[in-house]
Amino acid sequence: MAMAPSVFAFPRLVCIFLFFIAIVTAGAAPVSNLGQREEIKRKLMDNGIGLTPQMGWNTWNHFHCDVDEKLIRETADAMVSTGLSKVGYEYINIDDCWAELNRDSMGNLVPKASTFPSGIRALADYVHKKGLKFGLYSNAGTTTCSQSMPGSLGYEEQDAKTFALWGVDYLKYDNCDNSGTSPRERFPKMSKALLETGRPIFFSLCEWGEEDPATWAPGLGNSWRTTDDIVDSWGSMATRADLNDKWASYAGPGGWNDPDMLEVGNGGMTTEEYRSHFSIWALIKAPLLIGCDIRSMDNATFEILSNKEVIDVNQDKLGVQGKKVKKDGELEVWAGPLSGNRVAVILWNRGPIKAELTVFWSDIGLSSSTIVDVRNLWKHKTETSVQGKISAEVESHGCEMYVLSPSGVRH
Ligand code: GLA
DSSP, rough: OOOOOOOOOOOHHHHHHHHHHHHHEEEEEEOTTSSSSSOOOOOOTOOOOOSOOOEESHHHHHTTTTTHHHHHHHHHHHHHHHSSSTOOOEOOOOOOOOEEEOOOTTTTTBOOOOOOOOOOOHHHHHHHHHOOOOEEEEESSSSTTTTHHHHHHHHHHHHHHHHHHHTOOOOEOOOOOOOOOOOHHHHHHHHHHHHHHOOOOEEEEOOOTTGGGGTTTTTTTTTTSSSSSSSSSSHHHHHHHHHHTGGGOOOTBBBBEEEEOTTTTTSSSSSHHHHHHHHHHHHHOOOOEEEHHHHHHHHHHHHTOHHHOOOOOOOHOOOOOOEEEEETTTEEEEEETTTTEEEEEEEEEOOOSOOOEEEEGGEEEEEEEEEEEEEETTTTTTEEEESEEEEEOOOOTTEEEEEETTTOOOO
């Protein structure tokens, strides 16, 4: 089996040594050395938010430009009535196409009268009254990607003030119509302008991974896209997971890699594929931004999006992005450390037929004698006192997801 070069590939003796050191220094039996994440000097955006990946909903993947205030209100209602807000989803975000093509005579952005007649402030108030947060979209160029509304280039301070005045809690900032100039010149202006408003506004950079934003965006925003746009297909989703993987060490509390929003529930993948999509996004600490119509989602979609045990992996306070740790053809193991000396593991069958997958403790940095309790996050069952490995039969394009905890310790 070919192993990804990583901390997980340590020879056994080194693992045993680290295990011993960890016991001595932490005073408790750790599950693994995975908690010793690479020391990256991260200069973070100083807005105090995004300590765990953002959770919420966004218009784009399902509705594109077909958006209006009724949709936003009904979605905010559904977020609460379905119980999705209770498991952590909080942002209701409007993407492109919410404004008139022209600014007003004072240079202000104008909500599109035909679709947002009550204005954005009223909509934000509505969302806030439901106990949720409100997000909006703009672009670091002259017009947005839809070309139906202005971008904020040259208007950063004015627009940031408008957003703060309207009660915006989240800004997704896109990269179209930029005359070929670097996002590294254009994005800092909005970052600074948002900070200067004094309102904590989650800043989501969307320059599609073009200039390796993981290396410079942590100081500017709370998340940064690492890839171009996802589409609702197995291939697109799996490719985005792979592209995002190489930036794992740059993510952490306050700033996250963003392989794009969820397609769960949009109809282009099977239930198994959507379960894999959601499991991997959770493990890799990706934003969990729902992209389907939650007013009419089916039970299978709800069951996936509301799996609190999977969400808890994503929202774990340690905030370390899980990675692909082993690959044998199309059979993969992804894993990452969690708080409390726990480890999250996914057995992911990307192949065309059902197959048996195994994770050995050595794949995830555990000594072979370590005994753990294994919680299956989709079957909601715990197996106690497991040693050495876990094996499972996994459906084609499906996965099993586990949390391994030190045996006998309650979480
Ligand atoms: C770009 C972004 C998408 C979406 C559209 C809107 O393609 O990457 O996520 O915001 O623009 O036009």
